[in-house]
Amino acid sequence: MSGRQLSGTLYSTHSAPAPQRLEYWRAALSHAFAAVDVTVPDEVCSGSVRTSRLGHLQVATVEGDPLGARRTPRLIARGEDQQLVVTLLARGVARFEQDAREVELRPGEIVICDMARPLRMEFPNPFQTKSLVLPRRLLGLGESDLQRLTATAIGPDTTMGSVLSPFLAKLVDTAATYPSATGELLARHVVDLLTVLLGERLHQEAGDTPGAPQVLLPRIQRYIDRHLADPDLTPDAIARAHQMSVRYLHKLFQTEDVTVSRWIQRRRLQECRRELARREAAGRTIAAVARQWGFTSAAHFSRVFRDVYGMSPTEWRDSSMRAPRTSLSPSGVPRVLETATA
Structure with missing residues (x-):
């Protein structure tokens, strides 16, 4: 599968021959986020990935049958895909494990994953996610701060979740409709918003942690x-x-x-x-x-x-x-x- 083809395009396992669907599914998910190993029950899989560019960012909608995915040290050692993924669970149940923490997500909750460190994801039921993918460097956060943010549920009843959940859902759904210049401008505002919200979350969790402006x-x-x-x-x-x-x-x-x-x-x-x-x-x-x-x-x-x-x-x-x-x-x-x- 060509990496360029996937951007801005819907890819579905139904378009691949049955014996090749698992590899097709793994390649689609790896392109959208980062290289991952994928397992599915009984080697039967069905799903789709739709990605769109938003300036220097990427958004993705993924839906499919139960699966598990792992970002292993072997894959990380390739030295690529230094991305953060902000994921909203729209349907189903999900479990994420990273930085010695495990969290179970319900619809409407958000999780942040760092693709530069080992990660395990499980979707035991049919699911749908909406994600924002951005370079780690854009948020200007140190490693210790990033590790405090990963694999923690951000619920819609929190200040951050109440702002970010509906915004992220709408952004992912409409990203492909914006002209290039509008997409670039939106991307900058998205990074600003994340910087502020994540800085405030860190500040609330530890009073000695500076907020986004201080960083x-x-x-x-x-x-x-x-x-x-x-x-x-x-x-x-x-x-x-x-x-x-x-x-x-x-x-x-x-x-x-x-x-x-x-x-x-x-x-x-x-x-x-x-x-x-x-x-x-x-x-x-x-x-x-x-x-x-x-x-x-x-x-x-x-x-x-x-x-x-x-x-x-x-x-x-x-x-x-x-x-x-x-x-x-x-x-x-x-x-x-x-x-x-x-």
Whole structure:
């Protein structure tokens, strides 16, 4: 079976000859989620998988007769399929075992599975599931946090379940109908929603665990620092790099009481101010220092520098050259080095 063929297509075991149906079923499930070993009662199986792309994510509806599936260390060792699967059980009963936990699901409940670690699934009766498949890295969670989330039932009576269950069902059912641009936008919002809901769930389970904003914001600030010299560093570019919406990016920065653009400008000014105070950089022009840290206009740089620090870049440099030898704190505030007295 071609991997490309399955995407956006319904595949059913009824289209395969009876002797080949078990292998066909295993291949269909492996493509939709990750490579798995499949067992069925009496070697008789019937089922279908429908997958659709949603931007950089994938959704899947699976229904079929009783089966068991395992994600084994041998399959994981191939080094591929580093995915998380968020599954809503729509019909039937299911048992999931991962990270030394076992959970039984009823219709309307959700479970999260990490395809990078061993997993066992059993469906003892005819069933239907609706799943969202996404790269593990998108949620920005560490291994310990992921292990706390897997193989635990998220019921429709919980805050997370009441929001996610109907949303996931509708999303999977309609994903194939969206234009490409709409799908990309929806995918970003889906990742934002999962990040918030999973962060809150972790926070509720352990008071010392940071929520989603506390996890994401430092990571984004480090990204900004690494790319300060890029004049194209904008909120849009940052949001794309982190697979989130610009709206959610701005929401994260509300805790800093500053906009994303102002944060970028502040960090650039701090680095320029630091550089201008260095005696080793006395021969560099103001414009060269401004360009080094992402300012494209020397006039604009001088104007915002004066607005923030109350003096021009030239005045700051002259005063720094006349002052005693100083070092600068991370915030750009000069710190006079004490000299030893005789």
